[in-house]
Amino acid sequence: MGLEHFGRVLVIAPHPDDEILGCGGTMARLTGAGHEVHVAIVTLGREPAFPAEGVARVQDEARRAHALIGVHATHRLDLPAAALDTVAAAELNGALINLVNDVNPDTLLIPFLGDVHQDHQLTFLASMVAARPRSPKAPARILAYETLSETNWYAAPTTPAFVPNVFIDIQSTLERKLEAFSLFETQVKAFPDERSLLTIEALARLRGSAVFLRAAEAFMAIRMIER
Template sequence: MTDLKHFGKTLVIAPHPDDEVLGCGGTIARLADAGQAVIAAIMTKGQEPAYSRAFVEQVAGEAVTAHKILGTTELRHLDLPAAALDTLPAAQINAHFSDLICEIQPDTLFVPFIGDIHLDHQLSFLGALVAARPRSLTAPKRIYAYETLSETNWFSPGITPAFVPNVFIDISATLDRKLEAFSAFQSQVKAFPDERSLIAIESLARVRGASVFRGAAEAFMLVREIG
């Protein structure tokens, strides 16, 4: 198992709190264990009246706890409107991503998958890719799209983009931390057979791992890599 040090500074884009844990929590923990800088950026925040202030504060606190468990170097909140990114001009969304990526200058970038059913996920993918265009030597050297349970698999196979992973990262040693981190999101954990149950999350990791003869893995689609 490689130490992932070649990933360098890593930025993980999360449309909402918990997406990054579902998609690459085990990888975040592995990078942290390798001494790599990992910054997680949560793009949106619930706005009243759709989300109560108490609920928003609860979720923000849960995210802090989850990232302490994973060992994330830094957690950022951009506070764009949750479930309403489509109400903002594209130029405004892209500017937030451009400022973020320009400031951090990550070597590796993780983004949600363009085929996710949630518009916030789709727009986060597009905004991140616009910001990460290889127009300078500081552009991210590698970009991966991750899968999110109950988002990536809920669109229409054969009609909308399909998640067909071609990169697998072994999380056998960090799966327990991923599950513990998601457990911190008490507002989001559901009972099985809901997909956002601990059983479902572990099951997906085991299936992804078994497909490459590992105990557990997270799967990604490589968007671009610059050698």
Template sequence: MKGPLGDAGITLVIAPHPDDEVLGCGGTIARLTNAGQQVHVAIATRGRPPRYSEESADRVRQEAVAAHELLGVARTHFLDQPAAELDRVPHADLNAAFGRLFDEVRPDTIFLPFLGDIHLDHQLIFRSAMVAARPRTWTYPRRLYAYETLSETNWAAPHIEPSFVPNVFIDISETLERKLAAFACYGSQCCAFPNERSPEALRALAMLRGATVHRHAAEAFLLIREMI
């Protein structure tokens, strides 16, 4: 694999909720694992009663495991923070959870949800992961990217919240079908088109991002920091 991804080292993809990792990075994950590189996924939250039933939380976790197996993920980390209630978690506690995760995985490359996403969980996770990724020692993540999530990144208020303006495009022409197959594992999350969380919408976005850089399909990212 050529370019920065060829030197990705250990990659950690952080998903606020199960399926965000596939929506934002599924093709990139498959491309990395195809090249024999190690990819970890951290699912930050779990639905809890009474907002979510235990049955639905268990089901989506099983769906995540199936999707990650298809993509070749080395390990899935479930942090079990409360879904849709992260604003009730002390910020220091969430920071500490990501600190422990980073100490365990020691990632070289990180993919994060975008700060400007409309879902508050995404915003809080971005901030806490950035705290954990601070370059305070000799070992820290060398490369950080923010990914886009359909129905989250594009639903925020334009020009009021930060806008997602990608400056990195990863060619997923050869892994788009695996991304779509991984998303199909999330039967509880897949919706019928024209809902944005549908296979057709995912394909359309990949084709649009690909055409931006004259490729058949791509995923788009915002480079946050890179140490060379």
């Protein structure tokens, strides 16, 4: 079965590269099949914590990675990176509500609530507010993706554990995912760091073999509306 039911897709990423780590292979499959895939980057690094030159470089890396994947549009909310806890909930929620209303996605791919980074947790919560089923236009499906170096570094089972129940075959797009992440030259690390290309491939192989596929990305189904 294909992914036709995904329709228009919005991937919400707290920071540039989360979307490639979490669901780059799925995004590539979707764009290859003609789906309109949007990416929202919630935060932007600000001085003095994030030098402007480095921020500009990461933005350029993201542009090139998204072009390779075939992203329809990248939306930047430019809220403060590593400081979403300083943003009023109404402001964060409002930014994502406006975005979801503008894009009108059928499917949302969002970070996992149990990620160690607070930006990820707050992005999840705001995404759920933005996706409240208050009209027929509400996203029909919401899936949470896993992000290496974030999803398994908290304190499960004391904190929410990522227990995948959706697996998407990315055998045909794994190499493109790896190539896209390699464009984030500032973020790629040497193995055994979790942000190494070897680890990204190993996770895809592990998730795939769990369901007798050669490579997969894993998700948790948060809400599915069958219309």
